[in-house]
Amino acid sequence: MTHHIDRPHLVVIGNGMAGCRAVEELLARDPGRYRVTIFGAEPHVNYNRIMLSPVLAGEKTFDEIVINPRDWYDGNGIELVAGDSVTGIDRAARTVTAASGRTVSYDKLLIATGSDPFIIPVPGKDLPGVISFRDMKDVDAMLAAAGKGGDAVVIGGGLLGLEAAHGLTLRGMKVTVLHLMPTLMERQLDEAAGWLLKSELESRGQTILTGADTAEILGTDHVEGVKLKDGRVIPASLVVMAVGIRPSTALAREAGLAVGRGIQVDDHMVTSDANVLAVGECVEHDGNVYGLVAPLWEMCRALADGLVEAHTGYRGSVTSTKLKVSGIDLFSAGDFSGGDGAEDIVLRDASRGIYKRVVVKDDRIVGAVLYGDTADGSWYFDLLKKQEDISDLRDLLIFGQAFAQGGGQADPKAAVAALSDDAEICGCNGVSKGQVVACIEKGACSLDAVRAGCKASASCGSCTGLVETLLAVTLGDAVQAGPKTMCKCTSFGHDDVRREIVAQGMRSIPEVMQKLHWSTPDGCSSCRPALNYYLLCALPGDYQDDQQSRFVNERMHANIQKDGTYSVVPRMWGGITTPQELRAIADVVEKYDAPMVKVTGGQRLDIFGIRKEDLPAVWADLNAAGMVSGHAYGKALRTVKTCVGSEWCRFGTQDSTGLGVKLERGFWGSWMPHKFKMAVSGCPRNCAEATIKDFGVVCVDSGYELHVGGNGGIHVRATDLLVKVATEEESLHYAAAFVQLYREEARYLERTAPWIERTGLQYVKDRIVEDEAGRDALAARFWHSQTFSQDDPWAERAAGQEREQHAHMAAFNPIRVEEIA
Numbered sequence: 093m094t095h096h097i098d099r100p101h102l103v104v105i106g107n108g109m110a111g112c113r114a115v116e117e118l119l120a121r122d123p124g125r126y127r128v129t130i131f132g133a134e135p136h137v138n139y140n141r142i143m144l145s146p147v148l149a150g151e152k153t154f155d156e157i158v159i160n161p162r163d164w165y166d167g168n169g170i171e172l173v174a175g176d177s178v179t180g181i182d183r184a185a186r187t188v189t190a191a192s193g194r195t196v197s198y199d200k201l202l203i204a205t206g207s208d209p210f211i212i213p214v215p216g217k218d219l220p221g222v223i224s225f226r227d228m229k230d231v232d233a234m235l236a237a238a239g240k241g242g243d244a245v246v247i248g249g250g251l252l253g254l255e256a257a258h259g260l261t262l263r264g265m266k267v268t269v270l271h272l273m274p275t276l277m278e279r280q281l282d283e284a285a286g287w288l289l290k291s292e293l294e295s296r297g298q299t300i301l302t303g304a305d306t307a308e309i310l311g312t313d314h315v316e317g318v319k320l321k322d323g324r325v326i327p328a329s330l331v332v333m334a335v336g337i338r339p340s341t342a343l344a345r346e347a348g349l350a351v352g353r354g355i356q357v358d359d360h361m362v363t364s365d366a367n368v369l370a371v372g373e374c375v376e377h378d379g380n381v382y383g384l385v386a387p388l389w390e391m392c393r394a395l396a397d398g399l400v401e402a403h404t405g406y407r408g409s410v411t412s413t414k415l416k417v418s419g420i421d422l423f424s425a426g427d428f429s430g431g432d433g434a435e436d437i438v439l440r441d442a443s444r445g446i447y448k449r450v451v452v453k454d455d456r457i458v459g460a461v462l463y464g465d466t467a468d469g470s471w472y473f474d475l476l477k478k479q480e481d482i483s484d485l486r487d488l489l490i491f492g493q494a495f496a497q498g499g500g501q502a503d504p505k506a507a508v509a510a511l512s513d514d515a516e517i518c519g520c521n522g523v524s525k526g527q528v529v530a531c532i533e534k535g536a537c538s539l540d541a542v543r544a545g546c547k548a549s550a551s552c553g554s555c556t557g558l559v560e561t562l563l564a565v566t567l568g569d570a571v572q573a574g575p576k577t578m579c580k581c582t583s584f585g586h587d588d589v590r591r592e593i594v595a596q597g598m599r600s601i602p603e604v605m606q607k608l609h610w611s612t613p614d615g616c617s618s619c620r621p622a623l624n625y626y627l628l629c630a631l632p633g634d635y636q637d638d639q640q641s642r643f644v645n646e647r648m649h650a651n652i653q654k655d656g657t658y659s660v661v662p663r664m665w666g667g668i669t670t671p672q673e674l675r676a677i678a679d680v681v682e683k684y685d686a687p688m689v690k691v692t693g694g695q696r697l698d699i700f701g702i703r704k705e706d707l708p709a710v711w712a713d714l715n716a717a718g719m720v721s722g723h724a725y726g727k728a729l730r731t732v733k734t735c736v737g738s739e740w741c742r743f744g745t746q747d748s749t750g751l752g753v754k755l756e757r758g759f760w761g762s763w764m765p766h767k768f769k770m771a772v773s774g775c776p777r778n779c780a781e782a783t784i785k786d787f788g789v790v791c792v793d794s795g796y797e798l799h800v801g802g803n804g805g806i807h808v809r810a811t812d813l814l815v816k817v818a819t820e821e822e823s824l825h826y827a828a829a830f831v832q833l834y835r836e837e838a839r840y841l842e843r844t845a846p847w848i849e850r851t852g853l854q855y856v857k858d859r860i861v862e863d864e865a866g867r868d869a870l871a872a873r874f875w876h877s878q879t880f881s882q883d884d885p886w887a888e889r890a891a892g893q894e895r896e897q898h899a900h901m902a903a904f905n906p907i908r909v910e911e912i913a
Contacts, residue, residue, distance in 0.1 A: 099127045102399070103188055103198035105178045105343065107132025109141060110372025110388045111204030112160050117396035119168055125400060128170045129196060131188070134227055135175035137162055141227070142385065145252075148231050148259030181347035183365055200367055200399065203344055203355060207337035207373040207383065212247065216309030222331045225256045237330040238263035245269075245318045245328040247306055249276040253334035254289075254417050257298055260330070268326050269293075270304040270318065272335075280413050280424040284440075284613050285447050285463040287602030292420055292445070301326075339374045339381055354381045359405035360398035361391055371395050377408060384411050412473040414466055423469035426459035426476050427451065428613075434458065439490045440609045447606065448490055449613045455483040461613075468492040508561040517562070518548040518555045528562050538572040539563065539583070549583070556583040556609070579618035581610050586839035590626050599631060601638060622840035625727070628763055629835050632877035639894070645725035648897060649885045650707055653700065658707060660699045661724035662714050663760060666734045666752035666772075667695030676717030680710055694731030694769065696722055705898050711886035720884040723760065727841075729768050732756040733781065737774030737791065746791035748774035751820050755789075755827060761881040762831065762874070765838040765847075770827075783811045786834075786844040787827055792816075796823045800830055800856065801848035809845040812853045815861045829860045829867040832874035 102118075104111045107130050115128055132138075136154075143157035165172045176190045181201065189195045209224035211217055223233050237244070238260055246257045249271025257267045275286035276293075290300045301320075309331055310317040317327045339354035350356040350364035354376030361369045361377075371391045373383055382388065387409035394406035412425035428451050430436065439448040444464065450472060451459035456479050460472040471493040475482060482489055488496040513526030523546050531546040542559055543550040549559045560583075563571045577585055584592070589608065598604050601623045605615060615623065624641035645651050650658035662677065677697055681689055688700040702710055711721075724730055732755045735741065737748030752772040759770070771782040772789040782788030784804040788811050790797040795818040799811035814830065817823055833856065838847040848856060860867050889898070 099125065100199040101197065102126040102128050102200045102202060103196055104128065104130040104202045104204060105188065106130075106202075106204030106206060106372070106374075107134065107136075107138050107172065107174065108204060108206050108372070109138065109159065109385070110206065110392065111202065112138040113389060114202060114204065114371050114392040114395050115168075115170065116160075117392045118399055121396055121400045121402070123168065126200070128168070129173065130165070130170060131173045131176060131178050131190060133175070133177035134229070136228060137165070137172070137174070139228070144225070144228070144231055145255035145259055147228075148234055148256065149262045150259075154228065178343065181343060181368075183347055183349075183368065186367065198367075200369065202395070203363070203368065203370040203374060204372045205340040205343060205374045208340045209333060210336040210338055211333050212306060212335055214306055214308050216311060216315065217333075219309055219311045219315045219331075220313070221311070221315035221329060222309055222333065225252050225332055225334050226337075234260060234330065234332065235263070238265050240329070241265065242329040243268070243327045244330040244332065245326050246332045246334060247318070248332075248334035248336070249273070249300065249302065250279070250334060250336070251277060251417060253332070254293065256332045256334055257293070258296075258417075260332075261296065261298055265330070266299075267297075268299040268301065268328075270306060270320070270326070271300070271302045272305055274302050276300070276302065277417075277422075280422065280461075281463070282428055282449065282461050282613050284449070284602050284605060284610075285422070285424075285461050287600060288445060288447055288463050288606060289417065289420060289422070291603070337373065337383060339376065341374060344370065344374070352376050352379075359394065359407065360403055361395040361406065362398070369395055369398075377406060380408060382409060382411070384409075384413065387411060410477050412469065412476075414469050421462075421464060421466040423462040423466035423472075424460065425469070425473045426457070428459035428461050430613075436612050437486075437490045438611050438613055440606055442607045442609065450490055452482065452486070452489075455481050455486075457482060505561055505565055508558060509565045517558050518550075523548040525562065528559060529566055532563060532566045537563075537567060537570060541572075550588075578622060579616055581605075581612040581615050581619050582608060584608060586622065589623070590630075590837075593626055593630050599627070599635065601627065601641065625763060625765065625840050629877075633880040646727070648704070648707065649711075649721060649725060649889060650702070651725045655701075657701045657703055659724070660702050660707070660710055660714075661692065661696050661722040662719035663722040663756070664696055664719075665756050666732055666749055668749065668753065669697075673717050673719055676714055676719065680713050683713070684710055692724075692731075693733075695733050696724070696731060698724070707898055708890045708892075708895070712890035715884070715887050715890055720760075721886045727764050727766050727768075729756070729759045729762055729764070729770065731769055732759075733769070733771040733785070735772075735774045735779040737772075741774055743777060744774035744791070745793050746774060746796065748772040748780065748789070748791050751789060751791075751796075751823065752780075754820065754824060758824060758878070759827070759831065761883070762835070762878060763881065764831070764835055765840050766843045768831070768834075768844070784808065785811065787830060789823055795819070798823060798826050798830075801844045801853070803843055803845035805843075807845070812848065814853075814857065825871050826860065826867070828871035828874040830856070830870075832870040832877075833859055835874070835877075836870075 137158055138160040140157045140159050143152060146152040147154060176192045178188045179191050180189045187195050187197045209226050223230050241264055244260045244265040244267045246253045246269045249269050253269060257269050261267045275283050276289050294300055305321040307319045307321040309315055310319055315328060315331050317325050318331060319325050341351045341355055344355045345351045355363055355370040355374050357363055357370050357375045357377055361371050363370050372388050390409055391406050394404055397404040414423045434451050434453045437450045446464040449461045450457060457472060457476045462469055485496045511525050515525045517523055517525050517528050527546050528548050531542055536542045536545045539560060542548055549556045577583055578589060592608060593604060596607060604623055620641040621643060624638045627635045628637055639647055650660050652658055681699060684702055684706050686699050686701045690698045692698050732752045734749045734752035738744035738746055739749060755770055769785045770787045771780040771785040773780040773782040774791050776790060778790060782790050783799055784802040788799040788802060795816055797816050798814045800814045802811035803809040834844055
C-alpha cells in the first residue's frame, strides 16, 4: 500500500491484542483514512496472549499463536516499531518518544498498554528465578527452568496461575500452587465448583494449598523456596507470580491524562485529551475495568466507529467466562453470590464430575456457574443479558436448553412412569426401575424403606427424586413420610451422612455436598455446622476446622450478649481456683470495665460486658495467669462440677475433686455434637448434682457409680446408671469410651439425654459395658483425637490469629440539622 504523508497519523502504543484489533476494526471501516505506526515493547509481531499456556504446555508453537504476521503490517502500510517501548508522551507537541530516543509526531494517539502483573511485596520478590506470566519472555524463562527439572511454586490460583502450573507439570516439574483465598478462581467459581477443580488438579499430580499466605521468598543468589506465614516452607527453584494484574497507567499518568483505576475514557474511548484515545485492559470506563477479551472487542468497535466519524459508543459489558483450565471446562456469568431474594437451582452428578448452578431472582437469571459440562453456558448467558422471564422454564431450566425448550416432559411423573422396567434408576447400586417398583409393591412405603429394601438412593442420593417419583406413581397418597433429613439441602438424614462420610472417605464439606448431591451450592446454617463437626470427628488431625461453618459464639470463642458485648469464662479445673487466678480475673474486670462478674452453676466465674475488640487482650491477660478457655460458648466440654470429697468433707468417700480435675484436664477441648457437662460427687448425697449431667460420677465406699444421659435444662432428666467401677482409672476409661460413642453416633445438636432415649440405654451398655474390645477401641480413638484438640483457642487469638474477627466495627453518628446549615 502507498504511504500518503498528508493523511492523519495514528500512533498506537501497544502491539498487543487490543491495539491491533482496534487497527483491524479501523481498516475494515476505512483502510485509507489514517497512516498508522505501532510501537511494541516486545520484539514480536502481535500474538494471542491467551494461547501462551498451550505454548508453555508444548501443545503449540509461537508461530501457531501469531495473530498478525509481518505480512499484515506490510500489506496495510503499517509501520511496526517492535522492541522499542514508548517512554514519554508530549501532549502539547503531540509526540511520543521511545526508549531508543526516537520521537514520532501524531495526530491521534491510541494507548493500548494493557496491564501489568501484580508482584506481591514480600522479601525475596526480586530474586533470580521469580517471574510473572504475561508474555513470551516469561514463557521462555519457565521453559528454561523446566528443562532443569526440580520444584516450582505458582503463587496465585486464578486462571493464569493454574495454566502455568499445568504447563510446568507437563514439562516435568513438581508444582505447588499457593492461593490466598479458600476457593480457586474465586471470582469465577463458587465453593462447590472450586472444590471440584482443586480435586481434579490434585489428581493430576499438582499440590494445591488454599488459604496459603506468602511471608517471604527464600534464597540468596537464586530462589530456593517459599515460606508461608504459618511457618511452612515449600522448596522451589522457580516461583511464578500470578496473583493478578493492574491496568498499565504509568505512561498516561506521567502525560497528565485523567487516571483512576485505569485510564479514564468516555463512550468513544476518548481520554481527557480529545486527541488521545485508549482501549483494552489499561482503561477505566464508567468506573469499570475489564480483563476479558469480549469487552475489549466491543471497545475496539466503538473506538473505530469514532475514528471514522460514525459514532456508536461503548456502553459497558455484561461479562461471562467460558474457560478450559488444564482441559477442564468451566463457565461463569453474572452474580452468583446469592443474597436476599435469590434462589439457587443446583444439579450435581458426582459420577461424571458435573456441577451446575443457576441463580434466579424475580424470575430472571442473575448468575450461573457450570463445571464439567458448559454446553448451555451461552444459552444461560443470553437469558441473563436479555433479562428474560424464565418462570415458564423454571422447573426444567437446570437441565439445559434442549430439554427446557421442548425436549422435556411437562409432567415429570409421566416421564418416570414411561421408563421401561429395565431402565437404571440407581447407578451406584445397579437398581432398575422394575426392582424399585417390586420393592415398593412388597411393602416399602417410604424412601427409607426403599433404601433398606433394594439399596436404591442409599449411596450418593442423586436418584432420590426418581425413587420418590416412583413411590408417588406406585402408591399415590399412601406414601409414608421418610425420616427427617438434615435440612432442605439434602434428602439424607444425619445418620446417613455420617455413614457415607466414613464409607466414602470424604475429607471436606464441598466433597460431601458434591458426592451426596446437595441441592444448594454451599449448604445452609443448619447443615454446614453439622458437616463441619462430622468431618472433624471422623478425621482428627487431618481435617482443617472450617471456622465459617461454626456459629458466632464458636467463631468468637466467647458468648455474645443482648447488647453486643461478650462474656468470658476462663476454665477452672474441677472448680478449683487460686489467688493468682482470682487476681487476674479482678484485674481484667477493672482494666476492661466489665460491669458484672457472676458465679455460674458450673462453679466458674463469668465476666460480662467485654467488647469484641478487647477479647484478644482479655485472653492474653488471663493466659498470663495460666488460664485457658472454658469453652462456655462451644459444643464441647463445658465444666466438671465437683464437691470437696474425702479431702475435706466428713461424708466424702473418695477424692471427688481430684477425679474431677483429672476428667476436666483430660477431656477439655474435645468438640461434641452438643454442649457436654460432667460432675463428680464425693458421696451419695450428690452435692455436685452428678445425676443431672451428661456424664456423672457418684463416689461410694466401694468405688464409683458412673451415670449417663442427664440433663438439667428445660426438660429435666435424671441420669441412668451405666456401670459401677472400682478405680479412678476405670472411671476415666469408661468416660472416654462413652464420650467417643456419643461423638461418633449422636446427631449434631443432640444432647446425651435425647440420644440415649432414642438409642436406648441397653444399646449403650452393649457397646461400652459388655464389649470390652469395643470399649477399648472407643477410648483409644478418643485419646487419639484429644492429641489434636487441646490447643487453647484464646492463646491463638491473643497471638494475633484471625485478628479480623475482632476488628472494631465503624460507628455511624447522625449529623444534626444545625451542623448542615
